[in-house]
Amino acid sequence: MKSLDLNTRRSLATPRGIGVMCDFYAVRGSNATLWDTTGKEYIDFAGGIAVLNTGHCHPRIKAAIAAQLDCFTHTAYQIVPYEGYISLAERINSIAPITGLKKTAFFTTGVEAVENAVKIARSYTGRSGVIAFTGSFHGRTMLGMALTGKVAPYKLSFGPMPGDIYHLPFPSATQDVSVADSLKALDFLFKADIDPKRVAAIIIEPVQGEGGFNVTPPELMTALRKVCDEHGILLIADEVQTGFGRTGKMFAMEHHTVEADIITMAKSLGGGMPISGVVGRAEVMDGPAAGGLGGTYAGNPLAVAAAHAVLDVIRDEKLCERATVLGQRLTDRLNTLRATCPAIADVRGLGSMVAVELNDPDTGEPDAAKVKAIQEKALAQGLLLLSCGVYGNVLRFLYPLTIPDDQFASALDILSNVLAA
Known part of the structure; x- marks a missing residue:
């Protein structure tokens, strides 16, 4: 049993009702970065579903x-x-x-x-x-x-x-x-x-x-x-x-x-x-x-x-103020991307609680498949994103508010690449 890979062990040991998004497994986290069992690192824009405003393993916590x-x-x-x-x-x-x-x-x-x-x-x-x-x-x-x-x-x-x-x-x-x-x-x-x-x-x-x-x-x-x-x-x-x-x-x-x-x-x-x-x-x-x-x-x-x-x-660390600054940077980038990504139907949010809604540009219908494809492309480039919305056609961004500026800029570049593709 120990020789089985983790995904197989998970499917055998835990019920399907516990849906799992990623097929990799975390071994370490620091601020806005996660590392998996292979040593690959990811920029975490999921934050444990909004749990990590102060990042992974903050020293004071x-x-x-x-x-x-x-x-x-x-x-x-x-x-x-x-x-x-x-x-x-x-x-x-x-x-x-x-x-x-x-x-x-x-x-x-x-x-x-x-x-x-x-x-x-x-x-x-x-x-x-x-x-x-x-x-x-x-x-x-x-x-x-x-x-x-x-x-x-x-x-x-x-x-x-x-x-x-x-x-x-x-x-x-x-x-x-x-x-x-x-x-x-x-x-x-x-x-x-x-x-x-x-x-x-x-x-x-x-x-x-x-x-x-x-x-x-x-x-x-x-x-x-x-x-x-x-x-x-x-x-x-x-x-x-x-x-x-x-x-x-x-x-x-x-x-x-x-x-x-x-x-x-x-x-x-x-x-x-x-x-x-x-x-x-x-x-x-x-x-x-x-x-x-x-x-x-x-x-x-x-x-x-x-x-x-x-x-x-x-x-x-004045994280309320930082939430506003980071959220504005993200919103500005997403609004700029509307010129090259006709699927973007709406960019909205408050502070750093920001989302982008994607619809089929031809029909105007919610495009959950597009969101899933973007998530997969972003993950391949080391950026972890979450979806949401009644129709599953919304990307939400829940990065730690403590994320370093250069890492945030790198994440926005990845996001630009996968949205414009």
């Missing part, structure tokens, strides 16, 4: 984990608490873009944060309905799938979904959906499907992740805030992918003039360690009874230590 490792690795915070959890909650409370007193709870995965945000909203309001959007992604658990606005591959064969979940069309220029269309659908939803007085929360990503890096228009967020205030509904901002500098702000909700009641976070909070969180208005967060929130590994001390270091690095 490694040191923080090592220091905690010398103390203890686990107690279960709700059994024996520790100061690191409390001080991290204090730090998140101080920077979260929510006015007034706030409280934060930590969990392990992004979808755990989402599920707990819904639990908190339902407990506080005494209601059950939740409204999400088409193209959204909120995780792979049963409730996460139900909230997610994309069927394949996330919902295939897993039904029925949990009830009292409703979806609105998300505004998209390429799909010919306007903010007015979304709001009209919301009004109709209240008339046809659910009384607004039964809705606990509306959940929305400030920039859709898996859905195609679609930026939530400010006028939509403002209108949702007004609707929520009118009907006593809570607004949940899912910042699992947008948080911690990716959009040029610590939280993407800072780009808006209105606030959410609850914000979920995960991914780059831990710099590669599994940690997630929910921050919200104190009275809302106190909705559930004691024991209603938590988890065995929730707020693990090693992950908490890493998160403290992540916040330090983002502050000291």
